[in-house]
């Protein structure tokens with residue numbers, strides 16, 4: 001049975017989503033969740049104010065407010081450093097995964113025989129609704145190259161929807177070097193290269209609606225970081241460095 005689950009959520013300008021996400025997580029998974037750590041980076045909307053309200057009467061909600069060097073990688077690394085010493089599992093997820101809340105139960109049920117379970121958007125047909133074509137092309141190419149050069153067969157290791165044992169998160173932490181979105185690739189691929197047992201469950205992806213705020217992902221900006229990660233993965237596999 002999963003307990004002492006730490007949920008790590010990076011957030012930048014996510015007021016409308018956290019209002020819904022955090023209460024629902026606590027309502028549905030209170031038996032599992034030991035803490036929810038929301039790492040807020042320089043948000044200019046009401047994210048901080050909403051978090052202050054949510055924290056009242058919810059001691060499981062913890063916050064890290066970052067004021068410099070924003071980026072998902074920097075945020076997740078700070079969140080990992082704040083994990084409660086009793087933490088046994090870590091769930092990484094994004095603020096806009098409102099449609100995936102039900103999938104967490106499936107991950108929890110599968111984790112028993114694994115070190116980690118990742119939500120894959122590329123197992124089931126029709127899982128992606130209006131997914132940007134360019135993002136899909138780049139994502140599929142990245143995984144194709146990983147299959148060919150790294151011999152990694154998993155279908156979607158860059159999705160920030162991962163349930164890991166905390167011991168695994170601590171093992172992979174020293175290898176995390178990306179300050180931006182590319183940390184999602186490091187967190188997905190290194191555990192497989194380190195011969196951990198990583199399973200997958202099918203999940204869907206839903207486009208942000210107008211009410212959910214804007215996407216922060218800019219493919220041209222983060223592309224070079226993902227390539228840098230790929231070179232590091234090759235070195236790790238073949239040169240052990």
Ligand SMILES: Nc1nc2c(ncn2[C@@H]2O[C@H](COP(=O)(O)OP(=O)(O)OP(=O)(O)O)[C@@H](O)[C@H]2O)c(=O)[nH]1
Nearest residue numbers: 010011012039041070071072075094095215216217
């Ligand atoms: N702490 C922190 N979180 C961030 C930053 N940039 C994005 N995020 C969070 O990272 C998660 C993913 O960001 P999204 O904008 O949804 O990016 P994406 O999922 O690749 O893009 P979409 O597919 O369009 O949703 C969300 O929870 C964001 O709030 C940042 O600079 N700092």
Ligand SMILES: [Mg+2]
Nearest residue numbers: 094096097215
């Ligand atoms: Mg998103």
